[in-house]
Amino acid sequence: MHSAKLLAALTAALLATTVSAGAAQYFNRVASFPVAQNAPEAEVTSSEIIAATEDGMLAIYSDSPAGGIGFVDLTDPKAPKAAGFLSLNGEPTSVTIIGDKAYVGVNTSESFTNPSGKLAVVDIATQAVEAEYDLGGQPDSVAHNAAGTLIAVAIENERDEDLGDGGLPQAPAGFVVIFDVAAKSLKTVELIGIAAIGGDDPEPEFVDFNANDEIVVTLQENNHIAIIDGKTGAVTGGFSAGAVSLTDADTKKDGALRFTGKQDDLPREPDAVKWLDADRLVVANEGDWNGGTRGFTIFGRDGVVLFDSGNALDHYAARVGHYPDARNKKGVEPEGLEVAKFGDDQYIFIAEERSSLIAVYKDTGAEPEFVQLLPSGISPEGLVAIPARNLLVTANEVDLRENGGVGSHVMVYELSEGEAAYPQLIADLDADGRPLGWAAISGAVADAEKPGILYAVSDSVLSAEPAIYTIDATAHPARITAKTIITRGGAAAQKLDLEGITLDGEGGFWLASEGDSAKLTPHALFHVDADGKILAEVALPDALTANGVRFGAEGVTRIGEGDEAVLWVAMQREWKDDPKGQVKLLRYTPASKEWGAVAYPLEAPAEGAWVGLSEITAHGDYVYIVERDNQIGDKAQLKALYRVPVADLVAAELGGELPLVSKELVRDFLPDLAGNNGYVLDKVESFAVDAAGNGFVITDNDGVADSSGETLVWSIGAL
Structure with a gap:
């Protein structure tokens, strides 16, 4: 879709939030919780990946700098409360919840060349570690299937960005672990040799299950997406995430918002990935090594690009005053994703780390429909939707208290009839269709x-x-x-x-x-x-x-x-x-x-x-x-x-x-x-x-x- 057309659609959507009568629904923030309340003695604390219990009354987030997980009482979503903190003797990277248990990926690596990690099983009621399982490497994303019988863990074994040119390969290679919840057994899925870039050093980043227990996993630096049969552990599909060329991009850290530059053939290097249904998936193209195309993409399971947002997220951030000129190598840096169905509508939520925005779209089955932007603390990374309560919760990782700023926050939004409360100031486009940044x-x-x-x-x-x-x-x-x-x-x-x-x-x-x-x-x-x-x-x-x-x-x-x-x-x-x-x-x-x-x-x-x-x-x-x-x-x-x-x-x-x-x-x-x-x-x-x-x-x-x-x-x- 051409950027001018998409921006026109975004403008129309924004105006619709303010002039439509009837029963239009929008997400609005109803509360903000400072996570330092859970760990007041920690010098630095963060909320990163976040999950919610099945009843939606409690959220649990990973806090890597404080070395544990935090609990937030959402009984009254407009007044969230500190509900506890559990140290896990390592660096928690992700959390998912099945029933009354939280499953946490914990990085215990002593170095890049000697990575290690564990899957910690936490009893939510007692906030105690019930069991730990050696994962054989450094975990990143953790997800479970709909039935709660399987857990997938992306073992990234991340590269040292300061070594040489910071690129691949850097042994040891990453892989995926599948944990059988009932049998308490682990299965390793090797991913060596499937990607055209750094194929001998796969670095899995994010995992997600569909309704058929298939696992999609992004290999971010390898610019690849793989599909795994969660029951057998067989790699059954996959494709390159491809590249994108952008025009009308702001590419210079020069104290000016000039959307006149170009970026040619940048690999998408996707981070978060979510299934939209059994045949489609959506990725956030953060980039990390050589790429990052500043947007999000919807693929068919065969790798066909069904939609790409191009530079729309950058342009829209510039129009609402959120474009990060001082850190613009990857633009707004889409990183986190959530997909959830509220009533008859399936929404896509894209967390933009450098612009501190959440972009909200409706999944139409074809070109997604832009709905709104949400302000989200500083550097949103994790999101969890709670459709039964009409809630969206975000985890925002940056803690600036040491420099006199604000700490990390968990923010709560509610879907209801009415107007969108944000943005409160938006710029028009110029004569050439570029944002008045x-x-x-x-x-x-x-x-x-x-x-x-x-x-x-x-x-x-x-x-x-x-x-x-x-x-x-x-x-x-x-x-x-x-x-x-x-x-x-x-x-x-x-x-x-x-x-x-x-x-x-x-x-x-x-x-x-x-x-x-x-x-x-x-x-x-x-x-x-x-x-x-x-x-x-x-x-x-x-x-x-x-x-x-x-x-x-x-x-x-x-x-x-x-x-x-x-x-x-x-x-x-x-x-x-x-x-x-x-x-x-x-x-x-x-x-x-x-x-x-x-x-x-x-x-x-x-x-x-x-x-x-x-x-x-x-x-x-x-x-x-x-x-x-x-x-x-x-x-x-x-x-x-x-x-x-x-x-x-x-x-x-x-x-x-x-x-x-x-x-x-x-x-x-x-x-x-x-x-x-x-x-x-x-x-x-x-x-x-x-x-x-x-x-x-x-x-x-x-x-x-x-x-x-x-x-x-x-x-x-x-x-």
């Missing part, structure tokens, strides 16, 4: 005349292509309808870290750029015309920058017209000459080029945190200021909107004592952020008041760099 919205201002129309900027995440985005916030979701590149000398401007934007009253804009001496980025204001051309650059005065630190301008707003116009700039944190707990609001008068400032009182931060400003917006008799801490998740304590009377903004000269303004709390944003049923995001960075007097809030997603990629957009109504 965006990320890291860091400041906004409203159109002076058109209610609901906003203009926003992104920060240094997209440093090679700084832009002003036109947003129609009257749409649901809000839509980026235009992207204007900031230019200097006819080329995209460099050395900008845009954090604020305001109208200049003459059809153009003033932009605030936060400086960073380490990157030779100046603290400055930029005056641009409606086409983004820089008309003037105004450096912050020496009297200010002599006491500068990294955290500079975070917002700019204009009060007055013509020669009477003044700009007010919110500085994020204290500089060296600021009293503790106070930051500057800078005043700049373009007509006279004069500077001044007042002091703004910050809220006191919690221990280990800091508090600063994120935005400033003039409206009526007040300027509205976003103040926040730098905390995320359950540590977040301050995300709020304050207002300062314009009458208080009597600036003094820089270098002396500054008058301290008064402030008044307008809105606590924490309930708004928590209302999305994920963890509380840290960066509320944009606030604008439109021509009708309605306030709009936008979060900054940091461009999916150590971030979930989520961007939230909402209105707080009339001020």
Whole structure:
């Protein structure tokens, strides 16, 4: 299917989520569970592969860094609870559940050349290991058949990516183990010699059973798919996963989203695989060695390609601000899969590790129908559907607590009638049918005349292509309808870290750029015309920058017209000459080029945190200021909107004592952020008041760099 056609279908599907009347059903997140609650003493903990009990009341996930499995009580799916943690003396890689037992693949390898592992049988009620079976190698995926009589284990015996060119062959070879549950016996299935690539070193990755007890297994680095008779252990079929050539791809880590590149003849190198029925299977083309085609493919059991998504997942991620430019070798990196039937509809769920999205499709028997995208923590790897309860549960592996970020989470979604809650901001396509890619919205201002129309900027995440985005916030979701590149000398401007934007009253804009001496980025204001051309650059005065630190301008707003116009700039944190707990609001008068400032009182931060400003917006008799801490998740304590009377903004000269303004709390944003049923995001960075007097809030997603990629957009109504 051509990408333009597929993207048109995706757009139509998205719009259908918001305009259709009747009984349309969509998945929406209802809860988020921090897995550190199960292992509070572990420095790093993760949720990777996840399974659910037959009644759907309990989920169990593998946690390799903590060395065990975690239990999550889903009795109330909107309030999941910690239900225990079991250490398994190794590195759990996968888990599957039959009745009252969990079967866990555990890696116990001492090296790449001496791999080992076991299948641990865990009694769920007592959370105790009942038995262990030597697998003879390093396990990866574990799955069971519908009857619960057989278990397949992919023994990967993974390669050392740092050895030589990191490629194949690297002995010992991998294989598949079939475990007979009743007889408690193991059968080894050799896979040597069946793949054209590295045939003497097969590396099985993922296994799945169909209703006929056939096992499909992906040999990822070998770019091969094999079919095994689960009852006899005979290899009965298989085929190369083939290659794909892509156009309109973003192939450079260059701080710009330019979907103009090509990738020729890349092997798919599939990771997860699931049977759709006895004759069709679907794979997620993650890549790992030489490939990864950024999408998913549906094959017939004979290897015939029935559908390939091409670059659609990449393009759609770019349109919702989730494209990982800084890690784009494999694009969104499809890795995990789930297939399940809810009512009469069979769904395909694709976990995108680098974009932190779940793409949801309906299986039509032919070309699948796109349904929606779901936000899923940071780096989703495992998924389990619980159709009897209309639930989908995802396991998200990354733990960033050591660096002040958020930990790993299990997230719960429910299928119900209504609208899709995500995305909340989506970009249109350009004239050539490519996505108007965006990320890291860091400041906004409203159109002076058109209610609901906003203009926003992104920060240094997209440093090679700084832009002003036109947003129609009257749409649901809000839509980026235009992207204007900031230019200097006819080329995209460099050395900008845009954090604020305001109208200049003459059809153009003033932009605030936060400086960073380490990157030779100046603290400055930029005056641009409606086409983004820089008309003037105004450096912050020496009297200010002599006491500068990294955290500079975070917002700019204009009060007055013509020669009477003044700009007010919110500085994020204290500089060296600021009293503790106070930051500057800078005043700049373009007509006279004069500077001044007042002091703004910050809220006191919690221990280990800091508090600063994120935005400033003039409206009526007040300027509205976003103040926040730098905390995320359950540590977040301050995300709020304050207002300062314009009458208080009597600036003094820089270098002396500054008058301290008064402030008044307008809105606590924490309930708004928590209302999305994920963890509380840290960066509320944009606030604008439109021509009708309605306030709009936008979060900054940091461009999916150590971030979930989520961007939230909402209105707080009339001020």
